[in-house]
Amino acid sequence: MKRVELLAPAGDLDRLKIAIRYGANAVYIGGKRFSLRSRASNFDLKDIAEGVEFAHHHDAHVHVTVNMLPHEEDLEGISEYLKDLESIGVDAIIVASLSIMQLAKKVAPKLEVHVSTQHSSTNSSVVKLYESLGMDRVVLARECTLDDVKRTTANSNLPIEAFIHGGMCVSYSGRCTLSNNMTNRDANRGGCAQSCRWKYRLYEGDIKLNEDDHMFSMSSKDLCAMKYIPALIDAGVSSFKIEGRMKSQYYLATIVRTYRMLIDEYYETGSISQKRMQWYYEELSKAENRLSAGGFYGGVPGMKDHLYGINGAGVSQEFIAYVLDYDEEKQIAKLEVRNNFSSGIDAEAFGATTPNQMFVMDILYDEDGEVVDVARNPMDILYTKINVKLKKHDMIRKVIKKRENVY
Ligand code: SF4
Incomplete structure (x- = not known):
């Protein structure tokens, strides 16, 4: 039985190596161009090549994000970049633009093309559409319930990737211009300033709606899909994705190792007891600074799944x-x-x-x-x-x- 892939983020070569050493089957990284989080990326082509060599030596894969929503001026050099990624031996690219998906299939056919979560894919019919266009994998929207995931995997041929851990966007998978308005940094070109998490005074006309000691912010609890892992494996999800290319080495080691152990335990024993789940949860809290919830897997999040006025919970x-x-x-x-x-x-x-x-x-x-x-x-x-x-x-x-x- 082919086991689900554990896919971890990496902001630089050191973190790529940590993620793989601590149990990731694949990592996703961003180059200095054409990627969201481009400000956070330290990977030039030389580093990508070194990362690919290290990953392949450890039987792991490297996915490169080419997931910005490009404007005309952003596209210069894209064909050459895709060809370079292919010649370096990158396994897959994660793409948000339909034109870049089709271009990649033409100029760099050895690269797998994974449809980014930026496309907000939430059902099997859209997965079938991407299959008909020759794509190789679809990353589901974080807004899918467990039932959505089950129905999508049951009716799709393409491998399905689902988020299991990390930050949530209060907008619909990044379809947001709050950051653009507040800071002139484009969330869909890699510049999100997380303006949703700032603290705001609310006014209806001239009437102030909240006191200064009850500032308003729009911050979801982070996603922690730990208790849904058995059901997501049973549903046939092909890849579990951890969010966070800005996260530290320690965070990555702790989170990747914990999910690695949980996934392996489920394959080996067929169940995870409540006591073991509690242990895994406590492991995650040793590095997890924000409170977490199950995202959309258990249904549309309610008030208890958001943070009001507090952001950090403190690591243990x-x-x-x-x-x-x-x-x-x-x-x-x-x-x-x-x-x-x-x-x-x-x-x-x-x-x-x-x-x-x-x-x-x-x-x-x-x-x-x-x-x-x-x-x-x-x-x-x-x-x-x-x-x-x-x-x-x-x-x-x-x-x-x-x-x-x-x-
Ligand atoms: S500002 Fe907040 S809601 Fe908007 S894209 Fe950034 S993280 Fe998402």
């Missing part, structure tokens, strides 16, 4: 160090500092294949062998004895607060 743990190396015999770890910590704190190590392991941080030494009381500077290299078995590329976090369990 903080990323403090990346394991550059571990000497098993001496139990000495070489750490790259990410956030402030000191010896004596309770810490937890985890990795792509390393289980969560709590330990107390021992004495820290710098590269000259001098004792360091507090690790203050990000990217400093420190050494310490850690008596739980680690691997290169594992991560270490410290408990900062207990999040309320709202799964």
Whole structure:
């Protein structure tokens, strides 16, 4: 049985490597042109080529977003770009413009063309239309209910990709000009300033409708489709997509690893108990800063699925160090500092294949062998004895607060 693909975002090469090491089957990245989030992208063609080589070496795929809605002046050089992506060995492009879809089929036929969620595809008839145009996959709109997904997959031949985690747009999959109006940054050309999440004073004519301590914002809770994963697998979804090309290495490692474990557990055992779901939820909350809900999968979101006046929920743990190396015999770890910590704190190590392991941080030494009381500077290299078995590329976090369990 072919397993569902776990598709993760990556804003640069380091994050691409983390996502794949921590269990993604594929990553999606944006080049410096023709892509939404173009401001966030660090991938020039050389980096894309390196990413493809790394991914293919690990049996993973690379999808490149070519998903802006282009105006006339945006199209210059698009044919050459598509040919370059094909020659580099990119597996697929994610496209929002019908003309770019057709152009890609003509000038770079080895590239799979995936129809972007910007097309708001919500049913099988539109999937059949894209099939008739020669496209290879359709990314469903985030506005699909679980029932929509089931009916679409049951009546479609094309592989279907569905979002499972990350930010939601209060507009209909980006069909919005709020950012354009507020900041002159075009949401459909990669410039969304998330103006919906700003805090507003509301007026009806001259009458003020809200007090300053009850500012209005339009912020959905983030999508967390964890409890729908078994049903989405059973429905025959081909790819599960995590949103967030701006997210950190730690966020990616935590979210990708958690979904990897959940998906694999479901394939291996055929069910996920409530207790296990709770554990998975708590894992996600170690990196997830915003409150989450099930998006549209359980039906049209209501008041409880939105955030009013609050944005962050606070992560329950903080990323403090990346394991550059571990000497098993001496139990000495070489750490790259990410956030402030000191010896004596309770810490937890985890990795792509390393289980969560709590330990107390021992004495820290710098590269000259001098004792360091507090690790203050990000990217400093420190050494310490850690008596739980680690691997290169594992991560270490410290408990900062207990999040309320709202799964
Ligand atoms: S401003 Fe908000 S609603 Fe509009 S596209 Fe951006 S995230 Fe979506």
